[in-house]
Amino acid sequence: xxxxxxxxxxxxxxxxxxxxxxxxxxxxxxxxxxxxxxxxxxxxxxxxxxxxxxxxxxxxxxxxxxxxxxxxxxxxxxxxxxxxxxxxxxxxxxxxxxxxxxxxxxxxxxxxxxxxxxxxxxxxxxxxxxxxxxxxxxxxxxxxxxxxxxxx
Amino acid sequence: xxxxxxxxxxxxxxxxxxxxxxxxxxxxxxxxxxxxxxxxxxxxxxxxxxxxxxxxxxxxxxxxxxxxxxxxxxxxxxxxxxxxxxxxxxxxxxxxxxxxxxxxxxxxxxxxxxxxxxxxxxxxxxxxxxxxxxxxxxxxxxxxxxxxxxxxxxxxxxxxxxxxxxxxxxxxxxxxxxxxxxxxxxxxxxxxxxxxxxxxxxxxxxxxxxxxxxxxxxxxxxxxxxxxxxxxxxxxxxxxxxxxxxxxxxxxxxxxxxxxxxxxxxxxxxxxxxxxxxxxxxxxxxxxxxxxxxxxxxxxxxxxxxxxxxxxxxxxxxxxxxxxxxxxxxxxxxxxxxxxxxxxxxxxxxxxxxxxxxxxxxxxxxxxxxxxxxxxxxxxxxxxxxxxxxxxxxxxxxxxxxxxxxxxxxxxxxxxxxxxxxxxxxxxxxxxxxxxxxxxxx
Numbered sequence: 001x002x003x004x005x006x007x008x009x010x011x012x013x014x015x016x017x018x019x020x021x022x023x024x025x026x027x028x029x030x031x032x033x034x035x036x037x038x039x040x041x042x043x044x045x046x047x048x049x050x051x052x053x054x055x056x057x058x059x060x061x062x063x064x065x066x067x068x069x070x071x072x073x074x075x076x077x078x079x080x081x082x083x084x085x086x087x088x089x090x091x092x093x094x095x096x097x098x099x100x101x102x103x104x105x106x107x108x109x110x111x112x113x114x115x116x117x118x119x120x121x122x123x124x125x126x127x128x129x130x131x132x133x134x135x136x137x138x139x140x141x142x143x144x145x146x147x148x149x150x151x152x
Numbered sequence: 153x154x155x156x157x158x159x160x161x162x163x164x165x166x167x168x169x170x171x172x173x174x175x176x177x178x179x180x181x182x183x184x185x186x187x188x189x190x191x192x193x194x195x196x197x198x199x200x201x202x203x204x205x206x207x208x209x210x211x212x213x214x215x216x217x218x219x220x221x222x223x224x225x226x227x228x229x230x231x232x233x234x235x236x237x238x239x240x241x242x243x244x245x246x247x248x249x250x251x252x253x254x255x256x257x258x259x260x261x262x263x264x265x266x267x268x269x270x271x272x273x274x275x276x277x278x279x280x281x282x283x284x285x286x287x288x289x290x291x292x293x294x295x296x297x298x299x300x301x302x303x304x305x306x307x308x309x310x311x312x313x314x315x316x317x318x319x320x321x322x323x324x325x326x327x328x329x330x331x332x333x334x335x336x337x338x339x340x341x342x343x344x345x346x347x348x349x350x351x352x353x354x355x356x357x358x359x360x361x362x363x364x365x366x367x368x369x370x371x372x373x374x375x376x377x378x379x380x381x382x383x384x385x386x387x388x389x390x391x392x393x394x395x396x397x398x399x400x401x402x403x404x405x406x407x408x409x410x411x412x413x414x415x416x417x418x419x420x421x422x423x424x425x426x427x428x429x430x431x432x433x434x435x436x437x438x439x440x441x442x443x444x445x446x447x448x449x450x451x452x453x454x455x456x457x458x459x460x461x462x463x464x465x466x467x468x469x470x471x472x473x474x475x476x477x478x479x480x481x482x483x484x485x486x487x488x489x490x491x492x493x494x495x496x497x498x499x500x501x502x503x504x505x506x507x508x509x510x511x512x513x514x515x516x517x518x519x520x521x522x523x524x525x526x527x528x529x530x531x532x533x534x535x536x537x538x539x540x541x542x543x544x545x546x547x548x549x550x551x552x553x554x555x556x557x558x559x560x561x562x563x564x565x566x567x568x569x570x571x572x573x574x575x576x577x578x579x580x581x582x583x584x585x586x587x588x589x590x591x592x593x594x
Contacts, residue, residue, distance in 0.1 A: 001392065001395055001396055002396070002398075002401075003396055003397065003398030003400070003401025003402065003405075004401065006392065006396050006402065006405045006441075007401050007404055007408070009405070010404075010405035010406070010409045010412075010438070010441075011405075011408050013409065013412060013434060014408050014409055014411060014412020014413070014415065014434065015412065017412050017413070017415070017416040017430055017431060017434060018412055018415035018416055018419060021415075021416050021419035021420065021421050021427075021431075022419050024421035025421045025422075026416075026418075026419030026420050026421040027418060027419040027569060029562050029565070029566040029569075034495050034496070034499055035499075050507050050508065053508055054507070054508045057508055058502060061502070071495060072502065073494070073495040073496075073498035073499050073502070074495065076498050076501075076502060076515060077494055077495070077498055077519070077522070079515070079519075080515045080516050080518065080519030081518075081519035081520075081522045081523050082519075082523055083522060083523050084494070084519070
């Protein structure tokens with residue numbers, strides 16, 4: 001085999017492999033983007049108390065994330081992982097009062113959203129909103145990992 | 153027989169630059185090493201070999217090569233035994249450095265012992281370089297099998313008898329049968345090409361193993377089988393090395409094959425070991441062509457121990473350079489992809505059609521996994537196994553687990569894209585010194 005033939009064969013093999021893998025989708029992965037928490041998400045009609053609670057929780061989470069200017073995914077991770085809660089609190093300079101205010105805002109948004117969709121009637125919505133406004137959320141919030149790790 | 157024994161010694165020493173790579177997870181568990189410090193098992197050996205090669209060559213020149221070879225191998229064998237019995241990580245690193253000192257003397261002296269056996273300095277260089285290339289390529293596979301079947305300590309223990317075998321074959325050898333080299337001047341361009349190709353080879357030798365074991369969860373023995381494609385391709389290409397006369401064409405073809413294989417690894421279409429086979433085969437073939445050709449070009453007409461020591465120093469400095477260049481890119485991308493994968497996985501979890509109670513349990517279990525594996529992309533199966541659910545939710549949970557695995561696999565695979573692409577660029581950069589016109593044919 002001549003040197004030139006070897007060079008041509010090597011070039012062909014290298015280009016074919018890289019082009020073939022690129023054609024099969026290699027190198028095109030981009031991580032999925034997380035939705036903006038302040039945008040309204042379409043909510044499917046909920047049937048049953050569990051589905052309603054689930055929907056309320058998701059809307060509340062969006063509301064809290066919107067108030068803190070983070071994604072709902074980052075906030076969820078911070079609720080369940082000490083490392084993630086430290087990271088989120090450090091990156092966004094969060095204090096326990098910020099989280100308490102955000103959770104209250106999220107719950108209010110969830111109640112209002114449920115009322116607007118007709119999932120709960122106006123009287124129930126007013127009652128729940130009053131509970132959310134007056135409830136001692138501080139103690140609940142202080143037991144979340146995101147706050148527990150940052151408290152003095 | 154003597155040629156084979158000396159080749160064994162060269163292959164054995166140079167295999168040590170990569171042999172411990174599949175033993176790293178076991179070392180991490182047994183010696184309680186910090187993850188960020190683990191690479192020193194490989195880096196220490198390569199740095200010590202690079203630093204010791206030239207002084208060792210000067211010692212070989214002042215001593216008889218047979219004596220230097222024997223002394224180097226005995227030191228290498230003793231240090232290997234000490235590595236196998238190392239009580240701590242610090243002791244292991246110290247013994248690895250001693251291993252490299254002995255290995256450097258043996259490898260450089262081997263080039264002085266081979267010419268009388270093969271009756272040509274050019275052929276001696278080809279044998280010497282080929283043995284080293286095969287040794288480095290075979291290292292990870294052999295190390296992986298020994299770690300899985302016996303223990304990481306066995307990786308070093310088996311080297312003791314293997315290092316002593318060649319001692320029985322070197323008695324009475326002299327290095328004065330063939331003409332002495334025409335020149336002692338250093339060839340710069342082939343040495344630069346050798347450094348660049350060696351830096352690029354750090355990726356297939358180390359990163360592929362990391363991807364298979366840490367990324368895709370293969371066992372060390374399964375990973376060893378997968379990475380054995382690379383040395384097999386190198387061995388299969390060896391006849392071409394002898395058949396094609398043009399050194400420059402062989403070097404260029406080798407660098408292009410290495411770059412193409414690394415490009416393929418950067419562009420893996422899916423997560424799965426099978427996709428790494430063709431790129432590894434190209435890298436193996438390229439390694440056999442490029443390393444042998446650029447080393448031959450560096451030593452052509454000037455096969456002195458010092459020049460041989462310089463090629464060893466350049467080669468291992470290249471490997472260290474590759475590790476130093478690729479590691480920060482990998483660590484940065486790992487952090488970025490881990491965050492993206494966590495957020496994407498959380499989005500799927502939040503939107504999954506399972507009860508809030510199951511979601512909270514699962515989120516808590518996944519949070520625990522994240523905290524248990526800092527700085528790494530976590531395996532999520534244990535989190536799913538730990539969550540009890542209603543029978544009605546199982547299909548949705550199975551789909552969620554599959555989706556999250558897919559998110560993690562894609563994130564892991566793309567973590568390695570930029571390091572492999574960077575390594576491919578290093579291999580292509582080697583084409584510049586390879587293409588430079590050769591001057592000063594002493």
